[in-house]
Each structure stands twice: as C-alpha cells, then as structure tokens.
Amino acid sequence: MSQNIAEQERGCIAPTYKRAPLLWEHGKEVYLYDSEGTEYLDMAAGIAVNALGYQHAEIEKVLALPGLIHTSNLYYTRPQLHLADHLCRGSFASKVFFCNSGTEANEGAIKFSRKHGGARRRDLIAFSDGFHGRTMGALACTANTRYREPFEPLIGGVHFATYNDLSSVSLNESVAAVVVEPIQGEGGVRPADREFLSGLRQLCDRHGALLIFDEVQCGLGRTGKLWAYQDYGIEPDLLTVAKPLGGGLPIGAILMNQRVANTIEFGDHGSTFGGGPLVTRVAGRVLEIISQPQFLAQVVAVGQLLGEALQRLVADFDLVLEARGRGLMWGLALQEKLPVARLVEAGYSQRLVMLSSGGNTLRLLPPLILQPEHVQQFEERVRLALQEVSLAVA
Ligand SMILES: Cc1ncc(COP(=O)(O)O)c(C=O)c1O
Numbered sequence: 001m002s003q004n005i006a007e008q009e010r011g012c013i014a015p016t017y018k019r020a021p022l023l024w025e026h027g028k029e030v031y032l033y034d035s036e037g038t039e040y041l042d043m044a045a046g047i048a049v050n051a052l053g054y055q056h057a058e059i060e061k062v063l064a065l066p067g068l069i070h071t072s073n074l075y076y077t078r079p080q081l082h083l084a085d086h087l088c089r090g091s092f093a094s095k096v097f098f099c100n101s102g103t104e105a106n107e108g109a110i111k112f113s114r115k116h117g118g119a120r121r122r123d124l125i126a127f128s129d130g131f132h133g134r135t136m137g138a139l140a141c142t143a144n145t146r147y148r149e150p151f152e153p154l155i156g157g158v159h160f161a162t163y164n165d166l167s168s169v170s171l172n173e174s175v176a177a178v179v180v181e182p183i184q185g186e187g188g189v190r191p192a193d194r195e196f197l198s199g200l201r202q203l204c205d206r207h208g209a210l211l212i213f214d215e216v217q218c219g220l221g222r223t224g225k226l227w228a229y230q231d232y233g234i235e236p237d238l239l240t241v242a243k244p245l246g247g248g249l250p251i252g253a254i255l256m257n258q259r260v261a262n263t264i265e266f267g268d269h270g271s272t273f274g275g276g277p278l279v280t281r282v283a284g285r286v287l288e289i290i291s292q293p294q295f296l297a298q299v300v301a302v303g304q305l306l307g308e309a310l311q312r313l314v315a316d317f318d319l320v321l322e323a324r325g326r327g328l329m330w331g332l333a334l335q336e337k338l339p340v341a342r343l344v345e346a347g348y349s350q351r352l353v354m355l356s357s358g359g360n361t362l363r364l365l366p367p368l369i370l371q372p373e374h375v376q377q378f379e380e381r382v383r384l385a386l387q388e389v390s391l392a393v394a
Contacts, residue, residue: 027054093255098275102216103133105252117176129187185217188359189331224327
C-alpha cells in the first residue's frame with residue numbers, strides 16, 4: 001500500500017481509527033481487492049454490513065433505478081412504507097421508526113422506552129461486555145469503560161448486570177427497559193443462553209419494564225433465522241437493526257410492538273435522513289432477498305460447515321480455546337499469549353480479512369452469500385496464519 005495515503009490522511013482525518021495497511025479498491029461477491037489487485041477472502045463484511053457481498057446484481061439494479069434520493073419525513077414516500085410493512089410482517093413488530101445507524105436506533109429505543117415508562121420509570125438495565133454504540137445514551141448502556149470514561153457524565157440511570165446470569169438482574173418499578181444483545185458481538189461473540197433471555201422476558205413482564213433486543217450485529221439473517229430472537233421462542237418489545245439492512249448504505253430501524261407504539265406522539269422523535277427513499281428502496285430489496293427461506297437455509301448449512309471447520313481448529317491448535325456462534329456469526333477464543341490482533345494481521349498475509357472482538361476472540365462475520373468452497377478456502381488460509389503465529393509465540 002502506498003505510504004502516501006497514510007500520510008495524507010494524518011493531515012486531514014481525525015485519528016479515531018487505527019487502520020490496517022490495506023487500501024481497498026473494489027469488491028466482487030465475497031472477495032475484496034486491494035490497490036495492488038490482490039484478492040482477499042472477506043470474512044468481516046464491513047463488520048456485518050455487506051451481507052450480500054459486493055456487486056450483488058439485484059442491489060446494483062435497484063441503485064440504477066430512477067427515483068428520489070431524499071425528500072423529508074414531512075411527506076409520504078412509497079419505499080419507506082414498503083420497507084416498514086415488510087419489517088412488520090416478518091417480525092413481532094407492529095410499527096417501525098427509521099434512522100441512520102445502530103447507535104441511533106438504540107438511542108431512539110431508549111427514548112421510546114422512557115416515553116412508555118413515564119416520569120417514574122427512567123432506569124435502564126444493560127450487561128457486562130455489551131456494546132450498543134457511541135452516542136450518549138447507547139454509550140451509557142455500553143459496558144467497556146475505555147469507551148465510556150473519557151465522555152462521562154453519560155445519561156444517568158443505567159445499571160449493569162452480568163450477561164447470561166439471571167440472578168444478577170434486579171428489576172423494580174423504576175426500570176423502563178432492559179437492553180441486551182441476543183448474541184454479543186463486540187464483547188466476544190457470546191450467544192445468550194435460552195434460560196437467560198426467557199428469564200429476562202419474564203422479569204420484564206412481572207415488573208412492567210420493556211425488553212429491548214439489540215440485533216444491530218446479530219440480526220437480519222446472520223444467525224440463519226431472519227431475527228436472532230427467533231431461536232429463543234420469545235419476543236422483545238423493541239428491536240434495533242442497522243448494519244446489513246441498507247446493503248452498505250446507512251440505515252437503522254427500531255421495531256416495536258403496539259404497546260410501545262401506543263405511547264408515541266407527533267414530535268417525540270425525528271430524523272432528517274431516516275428512511276429516505278433511496279436507502280429504503282435498497283433495504284427493501286435486501287430484506288426480500290434475505291427473508292427467502294432458501295437463503296436462510298443456506299446460511300444455516302454453510303454456517304454449520306464453518307462451525308465444523310472452527311471446531312477442527314480448536315482440536316488442532318493449542319492456542320485456540322473455543323469456537324462460539326451460530327449461523328454465520330462465529331468467534332474463536334484464543335489463549336492470552338496469542339493476542340487476537342496478531343492473528344488478524346497474519347490473516348492479511350494469507351489474503352484473509354477477519355475481525356477481533358473482546359475477550360481475545362477472533363470474530364467472523366462473512367457475507368451471508370458465503371458458499372462451502374469459501375469455507376474450505378478460509379480453513380486452509382487460517383491454518384497457515386495460525387501456524388505462522390504459533391511459531392512466533394512458541
Ligand atoms: C450490537 C451493536 N449495537 C450497536 C452498534 C452501533 O452501530 P453503529 O456503528 O451503526 O452506530 C454496533 C456496532 O458495532 C453493534 O455491534
């Protein structure tokens with residue numbers, strides 16, 4: 001990669017991101033191509049965004065259609081209506097609010113839960129290792145002190161309990177909502193136990209609090225079901241979705257049941273760009289494609305192959321402790337002596353794009369169009385990367 005671009009960036013871009021030394025020029029299906037034309041297998045999908053990979057014919061077709069890019073939420077548009085209708089028909093929800101990102105979706109869900117709760121219910125319960133975004137409300141529900149502390153005071157009234165430990169959750173009549181990821185992403189790819197989520201549902205019902213599922217990372221086909229909650233046999237009151245919905249364009253949505261919607265009035269919330277006609281046209285097509293039973297069945301089948309490949313790594317490499325996940329969302333927990341950043345870096349030299357997450361865990365969030373031959377290619381390359389780092393840390 002040209003050093004020049006890194007230097008130019010230092011002159012004009014705020015240094016919030018530590019970038020890998022890779023300059024992407026284009027992508028095709030599940031592959032990314034760098035400035036030298038080298039092909040990389042993408043097991044990250046822009047952090048769970050590029051669910052349909054790159055240059056998907058159906059998305060390109062929608063993008064090429066004539067139509068409005070933006071109007072405003074002061075007027076009606078058909079694409080927003082069609083997307084909302086499809087989201088409601090395909091989920092527990094009876095109403096949708098559109099915004100532009102995952103953090104905004106969580107911000108709005110917090111506001112709606114406080115509106116529902118009224119003046120006396122202002123508190124929120126969130127969980128250890130949870131991640132909900134970087135704006136003040138979502139950040140207040142995010143456990144990681146490194147993200148929080150430089151920006152305190154955040155919004156008040158947030159209490160943390162231990163993920164997957166129902167006995168740590170204490171609800172009372174001042175709690176507006178419990179916010180939880182059915183599978184924690186940034187926190188190390190940790191699926192919630194069935195008893196934990198159904199226990200939270202019961203506690204919320206008993207105390208009149210709302211249950212918010214943050215499916216920004218684990219939702220919309222990632223687990224092999226359209227929604228991660230559908231594996232648990234319970235429903236939330238609010239659900240937030242973002243990353244994959246817009247086929248790479250920014251969009252977020254808050255799905256809610258009628259009980260929540262009944263408490264919302266004109267002017268309670270808003271967004272200039274939220275649910276604009278271009279992004280909702282694309283999102284409508286993304287949702288149609290991902291919702292197809294045969295598409296989801298393939299995520300399950302290929303996800304199982306990926307899970308089996310990861311279990312073989314656990315068996316073959318001492319440095320690999322455990323594989324966790326579902327569908328096409330997997331984490332590989334590593335021994336402390338192998339920092340995950342090192343494995344991600346070794347992956348680049350094997351033309352493999354992977355992610356790190358909390359708890360020294362390698363995170364895999366490939367495009368949902370991954371095929372069995374890509375799993376084989378991934379396994380061959382990640383083995384080479386693991387051999388390289390194993391020698392280095394021995
Ligand atoms: C579970 C979860 N919630 C919220 C967010 C924030 O989403 P965004 O970066 O679109 O604001 C993320 C981002 O990684 C996430 O994984």
